[in-house]
Amino acid sequence: MKINAIKTLLAVLLLALASGPAAAAGGASNLEPSGINVNDTASLQRGAKMFVNYCLSCHEASYMRYKRLSEDLGLSEEMVMDNMIFADAKIGDLMTIAMDPEDSARWFGKTPPNLTLIARARGADWLYGFLRSFYQDESGRWNNLLLPNAAMPHVMWSLQGIQVMSHGEGDEAGQLELQTPGLMSPEEYDDTIRDLVAYLDYMSEPAKLKRKNVGVWVMLFLAVFAFMAYLLKAEFWRDVH
Ligand code: HEC
Numbered sequence: 001m002k003i004n005a006i007k008t009l010l011a012v013l014l015l016a017l018a019s020g021p022a023a024a025a026g027g028a029s030n031l032e033p034s035g036i037n038v039n040d041t042a043s044l045q046r047g048a049k050m051f052v053n054y055c056l057s058c059h060e061a062s063y064m065r066y067k068r069l070s071e072d073l074g075l076s077e078e079m080v081m082d083n084m085i086f087a088d089a090k091i092g093d094l095m096t097i098a099m100d101p102e103d104s105a106r107w108f109g110k111t112p113p114n115l116t117l118i119a120r121a122r123g124a125d126w127l128y129g130f131l132r133s134f135y136q137d138e139s140g141r142w143n144n145l146l147l148p149n150a151a152m153p154h155v156m157w158s159l160q161g162i163q164v165m166s167h168g169e170g171d172e173a174g175q176l177e178l179q180t181p182g183l184m185s186p187e188e189y190d191d192t193i194r195d196l197v198a199y200l201d202y203m204s205e206p207a208k209l210k211r212k213n214v215g216v217w218v219m220l221f222l223a224v225f226a227f228m229a230y231l232l233k234a235e236f237w238r239d240v241h
Contacts, residue, residue: 031123031125031126031128031129032125032128032129033125033128034124034125034127034128034194034197035128035194036124036128036194036197036198036201037198038198038201038202038208038209039209039212040198041073041074043194043195043198043199044072044073044195044198044199044202045073045074045075046192046195046199047195047196047197047198047199047200047202048069048073048084048199049083049084050192050195050196050199051196051199051200051203052083052084052085052086054155054156054196055115055155056095056097057097057099058097058099058104058108058112058152058155059097059112059113059114059115060095060096060097060114060115060116061094061095061114061115061116061203062094062095062096062114062116063094063114063116063117064094064095064116064203064206065092065093065094065095066080066084066085066089066090066091066092066093066095067080067091067092068206069084070091072202072206072209077091095116108151108152109151110151112152115200115203116203116204117204118200118204119197119200119201119203119204119205120204120205124197124198124200124201126146127197127200127201128193128194128197129145129146130144130146130147131156131193131196131197132160132189132190132193133145133146133163133176134154134157134160134163135162135163135164135165135176136162136163136164136179137164137165142154142157145176156189157182158182158183159182159183159184159189159192160178160182160184160186160189161178161179161180161181161182162178162179162180162182163176163177163178163179164176164177164179165177
């Protein structure tokens with residue numbers, strides 16, 4: 001009875017572990033890995049700059065404070081004030097926007113969601129795919145492979161250029177093709193999106209930076225402790241043997 005209960009518990013735990021990341025990525029399994037590194041401070045800084053320049057006009061990130069940004073990303077408060085805060089916000093303020101949710105719903109058909117926790121909801125790989133999958137469909141409207149008929153326009157098209165869907169022979173699904181080049185090469189654009197997604201991932205859990213560091217020390221401590229426990233055991237059992 002007891003063993004059965006333990007078995008069930010183990011099965012549930014294993015299942016949760018196995019399905020966790022897949023569920024976070026929205027169930028899509030053929031996503032390209034984003035390759036982000038949240039411990040790369042320079043990448044996070046570049047991503048934060050992209051975020052405030054290209055996203056913070058429509059999306060708010062209102063669970064995040066500018067001050068935290070300056071502390072975690074090694075930026076001085078002046079640097080954040082001068083380069084990242086465009087409205088009359090103060091350093092201790094939350095990253096809110098001036099756009100009225102009702103207006104944006106009228107303009108776009110939907111209110112742009114708060115992006116503070118989006119990386120937890122969608123997963124980094126999905127975001128990396130999403131921000132690289134905008135294309136112009138036959139009617140000249142922006143569309144997106146991962147979010148069909150998305151109400152969001154491609155706000156970084158001048159950087160990426162314009163992609164269209166090309167259908168090869170017998171290829172019904174089609175694939176994206178860069179029709180008009182942008183200011184960046186495809187590699188540069190991918191790198192830029194990687195920085196941006198790294199920033200979104202950091203923002204969804206700022207404590208991650210610390211948690212991972214602490215984790216390494218805990219593992220080291222456990223290793224040393226296990227070694228000492230082993231020495232003790234050897235010592236205690238010597239006389240018994
Ligand atoms: C012009 C306004 C506008 C700008 C600027 C903008 N977005 Fe959006 N975004 C939207 C709207 C509207 C939606 C809702 C789309 C839908 O659900 O169809 C959206 C949806 C999204 C979603 C999908 C959320 C989900 O899970 O359904 C993500 C992710 C996103 N935006 C990220 C970004 C990022 C990153 C930037 C900056 C590069 C950005 N957006 C800039 C308007 C905007």
